[in-house]
Amino acid sequence: MEPLALYLHWPFCASKCPYCDFNSHVREGGVDHARFRAALRRELAHEAARLGRRPLASIFFGGGTPSLMEPETVAALIADARAHFDAAPDMEVTLEANPTSVETDKLRAFAQAGVNRASLGVQSLDAEALRFLGRQHDAPHAVAALEKARAIFPRLSFDLIYARPGQEEAAWRAELRQALALAADHLSLYQLTIEPGTRFFTEHARGAFALPAEDDAARMYEATAEEAARHGLAAYEVSNYAKPGAESRHNLAYWRYGDYLGIGPGAHQRVLAEGEMHAIRRHRAPEEWAARVEQHGHGAVESTTLTPAERGREAMLMGLRLAEGVDPARVEARAGLAFARIVDAAMLTALLEEGYLEWVEGRLVATIEGRVRLDALLPVLLR
Amino acid sequence: MIQAPPDRAPMTDTPLNRIRNFSIVAHIDHGKSTLADRLIQSTGTVALRDMKEQMLDSMDIERERGITIKAQTVRIHYKAQDGETYVLNLMDTPGHVDFAYEVSRSLAACEGSLLVVDASQGVEAQTLANVYQAIDANHEIVPVLNKIDLPAAEPERVKQQIEDVIGLDASQAVEISAKTGLNIEGVLEAIVTRLPPPTGDAKAPTKALLVDSWYDSYLGVVILVRIKDGHLRKGQKIRMMSNGATYTVDQVGVFTPKMVPVDSLGPGEMGYLTAAMKTVADTSVGDTITDDRNPAAEALPGFKDSIPVVWCGLYPVDADDFDKLRDALGKLRLNDSSFHYEQETSLALGLGYRCGFLGLLHLEIIQERLSREFNLELIATAPSVVYKLRMNSGEVEELHNPADMPDPTRIAAIEEPWIKATVFVPDEHLGAILTLCNERRGQQVELTYVGTRAMAVYRLPLNEVVFDFYDRLKSVSRGYASFDYVMDGYAESDLVKISILVNNEPVDALSFMAHRSAADKRGRQICEKLKELIPRQLFKIPIQAAIGGRVIARETISALSKDVTAKCYGGDISRKRKLLDKQKEGKKKMRQFGKVEIPQSAFIAALKMDA
Ligand SMILES: Nc1nc2c(ncn2[C@@H]2O[C@H](COP(=O)(O)OP(=O)(O)OP(=O)(O)O)[C@@H](O)[C@H]2O)c(=O)[nH]1
Ligand SMILES: C[S@@+](CC[C@H](N)C(=O)[O-])C[C@H]1O[C@@H](n2cnc3c(N)ncnc32)[C@H](O)[C@@H]1O
Ligand code: SF4
Ligand SMILES: [Mg+2]
Numbered sequence: 001m002e003p004l005a006l007y008l009h010w011p012f013c014a015s016k017c018p019y020c021d022f023n024s025h026v027r028e029g030g031v032d033h034a035r036f037r038a039a040l041r042r043e044l045a046h047e048a049a050r051l052g053r054r055p056l057a058s059i060f061f062g063g064g065t066p067s068l069m070e071p072e073t074v075a076a077l078i079a080d081a082r083a084h085f086d087a088a089p090d091m092e093v094t095l096e097a098n099p100t101s102v103e104t105d106k107l108r109a110f111a112q113a114g115v116n117r118a119s120l121g122v123q124s125l126d127a128e129a130l131r132f133l134g135r136q137h138d139a140p141h142a143v144a145a146l147e148k149a150r151a152i153f154p155r156l157s158f159d160l161i162y163a164r165p166g167q168e169e170a171a172w173r174a175e176l177r178q179a180l181a182l183a184a185d186h187l188s189l190y191q192l193t194i195e196p197g198t199r200f201f202t203e204h205a206r207g208a209f210a211l212p213a214e215d216d217a218a219r220m221y222e223a224t225a226e227e228a229a230r231h232g233l234a235a236y237e238v239s240n241y242a243k244p245g246a247e248s249r250h251n252l253a254y255w256r257y258g259d260y261l262g263i264g265p266g267a268h269q270r271v272l273a274e275g276e277m278h279a280i281r282r283h284r285a286p287e288e289w290a291a292r293v294e295q296h297g298h299g300a301v302e303s304t305t306l307t308p309a310e311r312g313r314e315a316m317l318m319g320l321r322l323a324e325g326v327d328p329a330r331v332e333a334r335a336g337l338a339f340a341r342i343v344d345a346a347m348l349t350a351l352l353e354e355g356y357l358e359w360v361e362g363r364l365v366a367t368i369e370g371r372v373r374l375d376a377l378l379p380v381l382l383r
Numbered sequence: 384m385i386q387a388p389p390d391r392a393p394m395t396d397t398p399l400n401r402i403r404n405f406s407i408v409a410h411i412d413h414g415k416s417t418l419a420d421r422l423i424q425s426t427g428t429v430a431l432r433d434m435k436e437q438m439l440d441s442m443d444i445e446r447e448r449g450i451t452i453k454a455q456t457v458r459i460h461y462k463a464q465d466g467e468t469y470v471l472n473l474m475d476t477p478g479h480v481d482f483a484y485e486v487s488r489s490l491a492a493c494e495g496s497l498l499v500v501d502a503s504q505g506v507e508a509q510t511l512a513n514v515y516q517a518i519d520a521n522h523e524i525v526p527v528l529n530k531i532d533l534p535a536a537e538p539e540r541v542k543q544q545i546e547d548v549i550g551l552d553a554s555q556a557v558e559i560s561a562k563t564g565l566n567i568e569g570v571l572e573a574i575v576t577r578l579p580p581p582t583g584d585a586k587a588p589t590k591a592l593l594v595d596s597w598y599d600s601y602l603g604v605v606i607l608v609r610i611k612d613g614h615l616r617k618g619q620k621i622r623m624m625s626n627g628a629t630y631t632v633d634q635v636g637v638f639t640p641k642m643v644p645v646d647s648l649g650p651g652e653m654g655y656l657t658a659a660m661k662t663v664a665d666t667s668v669g670d671t672i673t674d675d676r677n678p679a680a681e682a683l684p685g686f687k688d689s690i691p692v693v694w695c696g697l698y699p700v701d702a703d704d705f706d707k708l709r710d711a712l713g714k715l716r717l718n719d720s721s722f723h724y725e726q727e728t729s730l731a732l733g734l735g736y737r738c739g740f741l742g743l744l745h746l747e748i749i750q751e752r753l754s755r756e757f758n759l760e761l762i763a764t765a766p767s768v769v770y771k772l773r774m775n776s777g778e779v780e781e782l783h784n785p786a787d788m789p790d791p792t793r794i795a796a797i798e799e800p801w802i803k804a805t806v807f808v809p810d811e812h813l814g815a816i817l818t819l820c821n822e823r824r825g826q827q828v829e830l831t832y833v834g835t836r837a838m839a840v841y842r843l844p845l846n847e848v849v850f851d852f853y854d855r856l857k858s859v860s861r862g863y864a865s866f867d868y869v870m871d872g873y874a875e876s877d878l879v880k881i882s883i884l885v886n887n888e889p890v891d892a893l894s895f896m897a898h899r900s901a902a903d904k905r906g907r908q909i910c911e912k913l914k915e916l917i918p919r920q921l922f923k924i925p926i927q928a929a930i931g932g933r934v935i936a937r938e939t940i941s942a943l944s945k946d947v948t949a950k951c952y953g954g955d956i957s958r959k960r961k962l963l964d965k966q967k968e969g970k971k972k973m974r975q976f977g978k979v980e981i982p983q984s985a986f987i988a989a990l991k992m993d994a
Pocket of ligand 1: 409410411412413414415416417418437449450451452476477478479529530531532533559560561562563
């Protein structure tokens, strides 16, 4: 049976970063931890009751800033999950942490609660860039946090944002090399994107700053893979790099279009049951979500059944982001639709000929050339 | 136009000698429409509070561009110095050469013309063209010197010019300022005393000239008529003399300029009628309308057919709009008989119409009216003139669309249309104008001076003129040159068809004809332009210009270097899928060339470019 991945969303941050469009909120007056702990536990119990016992492969505390949670909340949720489901013996439990000192001090407590993998939001090792990104920490903080986390967690990842305004390829290579030397087994390297509704969106529209040109960003992207590879980290997904075996199992569940529960404000969920893919989206406003959970046991605002065509497209658009590509048989099984009705045969041939796609041991894989053009490739390939 | 109650008791049976029908003609912007305003205003036809500038330019497009496109008629009452009240039917006409057909029809409905000349500019190309048309129509002509309020006005010099260039007696020219209203009374008196009244027989069988027609959303088809003999009455059974079709008149009326119904229209009068006519075919301008039971013996001479000189294809961006386009063309054609259309199919663009126009401004205006008045999104193909192909078989074929060009080995010779162009230009810009004409394969016919202005007459291939000649003329003369032309026969020429290939497939909508000497340059220009316009895609896209199988220019659009968001999506797959769905939706607005897609907008922009 398809194992479950469990995502838990903590929607609060100490401050709002100007580039971020994640469901994150700042509460000056403080957060009612007891209330949100209870609501998260209740919604989890609600979903678990509907699903029945299933194997559980991973848990991911994302945000917002989950490192602002009280460790007992984390402990209670992990314990609940183990009680509701059949946890794999080596279950991966990740928590996103921001590298400020307050949060770093809690790392050991999180480990004791059952977290075995940390993902640190380092974002940059450059003082100027951290200021531009509106972060609460500086570079020495980040390095200290990484060192501390490495001592505590068996597995460690961190995030960096590059292709920032004015950033040159050489400077990025240097920054990345420095990061790679900090010896994590996994890195998420994202290019800065300008998202509607953020402060950067308005500033960018006003011309306050400009992103690197498309071609320069493309070169930085190639440089990234090169530097990572030199340190033994392979680009196993468009923006994720790992030593063999250190890939994020939780995120792989998304990319392989597996079943995942999404608990907490704004969380998304996809579960295939009796041949139907149920998609759930929860209320984004934390207090409103909590009130709904308190009243109905859950905070879902949208609950739909995806059509086979939609499932096919989702499976492909996630799967082709991976270096391993997609197994047509699995796509068919997850979509409930023949592969031939998901992809356009003529375009598939053209894209294979052009070297953007290839068949590798029965799997359809986007080559490097294909993967860097995925957003243009998908609408051409998919029916 | 919305019907309103009559402003005054309709007077219909006006004695002929109390009627004056006249057109206002002039070069562009010399002030025809402004003068019409003043005439309307000073005779109290429209209440002062309802006046607005150039009030007869009623289409949005006319008001925005500040030009007249459609001739307009107004009936005014004037109490003259002789104590009598006269009915004056004035027709404001467009000045631009592309709308000369509007002028000629107006002239046919009148006995006299006011020739307006801007006293600061003097005689210009269209002054000449229009006055010759008025002379041909046997009009009595009253010269009016306008804009004498301007410091640069030189009425004496301009009078001299009118005599020298046109050969018209200008000693009695009326000096006015249409803007300030100076001496409008002088114009009105000249109309009454110097222009002839119409002739006609009230007792003869009805005979009326169909001058114009248009579609009104309240009234349906409306017809502008000039009564020659007899009467037109509400309820009368009328017959169209060209095809024998009969109708019962619903309404007759006059323009105040609002449409006001009257009981009948008598000889010499101008007005409108409605009669439940449905289609374009029911009304052809120049037709004679008569009484069905008591028909006239002979039809009026009618109008010369207008011959389109520029053709292009018009295609709906959304193929589902084809029927809407057909209806819209029908309605526009009703309002503009100088515009022609026939159905055609293009590989690149689907089902559409090949349309003929009197010039590029005409083309532009029709296109804009289609999109505004009918809410149609259109693509126009490259404009082309009409070529004559002398085939080896001895037959002569007309080529309206370069895409239809037969195998050149079957063609003995190609002839292209020429024009005789008259350019008026101040001395200091003459050199630039002569260079321009020579670049365009022009042959000088005449070069004369009138004071400090030169008049250059050139023979030019129309092909060289339709694209951007007018814009270039204006720019090299800093706006001081004026231009007019008449068709001047066909001549054999070394012409080639240039095909444009995108991803090795010919794009029929982009093919065009050019003189062999200009082919390479034009081919290169369009390839470069397309390279700029077509966004990079997954595949390299070769763009070529070719004459037959020989490539004369080539560009390559390189493949997209990167297009993926290295971003954290988490479990929110819906958002990513919706983005993809939107991209797929956007592809419907693309034209497929093998594996390559070209956005509609790139075609439109390429076709708009100045060749
Ligand atoms: N100073 C001055 N300007 C005038 C006078 N008469 C007209 N104009 C201006 O000249 C411009 C053109 O006037 P129109 O009345 O639109 O000219 P038109 O001859 O009808 O132009 P088309 O219909 O496009 O051929 C406008 O800006 C008028 O305000 C005048 O007596 N004096
Ligand atoms: C859920 S978010 C944030 C986790 C955590 N609160 C933090 O800030 O470190 C996960 C990652 O997405 C990346 N990210 C968020 N917004 C981004 C943007 N506009 N452009 C590029 N990367 C972005 C950041 O690297 C961030 O660490
Ligand atoms: S980037 Fe992280 S810390 Fe910053 S607002 Fe977003 S979720 Fe919060
Ligand atoms: Mg006008």
